[in-house]
Amino acid sequence: MTTPPLAAVAPIPFLGMKLNEGVVRGHMLTFYLACYATIMLATFVPATQPFLLDQVLGMERSRQGVASGNLNFWGEIVIIVTVGLWGGLSDRFGRRAVTSMGFALIAAGALLYGLARDIGGLYLARGVYAAGIAAVSTMLITLMADYVSNNSRGKATGLLGVMNGLGAMTAALFLLRLPAIFQGRGFSAEQSAIATYGLMAAITALIALAMYFGLRRGQAHSSDERAPILRQLREGIAEARRPLIALAYASSFVARGNLAVVGTFFTLWASVYGTQELGMSAAEAVSKGGAVVAISYAASLISAPVFGIMTDRLNRTTALAVTLAIGAVGYGSTYFVDDPFSLGTIACLILIGMAEVGCIITSGVLIAEQAPDRLRGSIVGLFTLSGAIGILIASVVGGYLFDHWLKTGPFVFFGAISALVCVWAIAVRMRHA
Structure with missing residues (x-):
């Protein structure tokens, strides 16, 4: 009797997903820990900024939106500046090294946040934290593409959305309460900041170690298959001439911009409204705002598997258009509310939560499907770069609209952007049907 070759052995399944060769369940568990931790940290740091600006730095509230x-x-x-570099380095030195380094930088940034006592200190902390977020965000979609076969990526990204929802809810329901908890135990604002961010830095450092020991070892490609980093980046930019790649880049702009709008401006809105209208402290208002925005993250958590299944069963451009339409309605409807704790705001946040996770899932699957293996790291790096530009635009325009127009101005603005990209997706779908 002839023994079948090793290549004929079926890959190990994971929750109904077909894994690529060499990937085991431990790698997948570590990957989903990274998904959970990334969104938890990406939510926690911007959402606690109003506490620092108000009670630690003592900044006037009329300047906090622009700040x-x-x-x-x-x-x-x-x-x-760094995101393309991370993608190229991951193709050369492996996903594990870049992911571990990313979480280590986030830990350092969190510690610097707790020690900051002026706006310059916050800028330094934000820069270190952002470099880490760039590395980890680039790796999530890259790892998903490396680990899971194409016909299971919708389901895999749906579970990614579930972990994102759990991470965001952890931040909103528990971590945003930390400054108020420490103050309730007699800590000063400065001491509460050190305790809050120091604790998060320690947790993040442990996550960095888990990434190093839990992700698959080795490089994605052998050295003779790799082009130089700058050439890979140029080729990745050239891929934007393909309509589906260009659409995926635009959808990343919306997906990451969505996270910036909610993570930065909702708790700031809650802080300003709570302190001015309800007589709360900034820490109490941020904590209450976190409880409200957790409803949005719960909607993300519940709807993530639905979007994952939809992405596998529908044309992926169609699925993307659906999520963009939901976002346009959810964000645009905030024009009609002025109380961050009202039922109308909660209804908007439910739609926003669905749109956030839906856009992350559908855009991530689309880029993973369209990116050639040799350029995957660099193309996903540029995909993340487009998301960074989305956050940049959301931050600058949103901050101005928050201080000079409506507290919901950042949300309304991104509702309009979502509508425009939705029209683009429909046009691409009709042209390439």
């Missing part, structure tokens, strides 16, 4: 936008702006400049 928050500027912090995001310079953070995204760091992402724009």
Whole structure:
């Protein structure tokens, strides 16, 4: 009897997904831990900024919208400068090394946040944190494409959305309460900041170690298959001439911009409204705002599997258009509300939560499907770069609209952007039907 070759052995399944060769369940568990931790940290840091600006730095509330936008702006400049580098380095040195380094940088940035006592200190902290977010965000979609076969990526990205929802809810329901908890135990505002961010830095450092020991070892390609980094980046930019790649880049602009709008401006809105209208402290208002925005993240959590299944069963451009339409309605409807704690706002946040996770899933699957293996790291890096530009635009324009027009101005603005990209997706779908 002839023994079948090793290549004929069926790959190990994971929750109904077909994994690529060499990927085991431990790699997938570590990958989904990264998904959970990334969104938890991406939610926590911007959402706690109003507490720092108000009670630690003592900044006037009329300046906090622009200040928050500027912090995001310079953070995204760091992402724009580094994101292509991370993608290229991951193709050369492996996904594990870049992912571990990313979480280590986030831990350092969180510690610097707790120590900052002026706006310059916050800029430094935001820059270090942003470099880490750039590395980790680039790796998530890259790892998903490396680990899961194409016909299971909708389901895999749906579970990614579930972990994102759990991470965001952890931040909103528990982590945003930390400053108020420490203050309730007699800590000063400065001491609460050190305790809050120091604790998060320690947790993030442990996650960095988990990435190093839990992700698959080795490089994605052998050295004779790799082009130089600058050439890969040029080729990745050239891929934008393909309509579906260009659409995927635009959808990343919306998906990441969505996260910036909610993560930065909702808790700032809650902080301003709570302190001015309800007589709360900034820490209490941020905590209450976190409880409200958790409803949005719960909607993300519940709807993520639906979007994952939809992405596998429908044309992926069609699925993307659906999520963009939901976002346009959810964000645009905030024009009609002025109380961040009202039922009308909660209804908008439910739609926004669905749109956020839906756009992340559909755009991620689309780029993973369209990116050639040899250029995958670099193309996903540029995909993340487009998202960074989305956050940059959301931060600058949103901050100005928050201070000079409506507190919901950043949301309304991104509703209009979502509508425009939705029309683009429909046009591409009709042309390439």
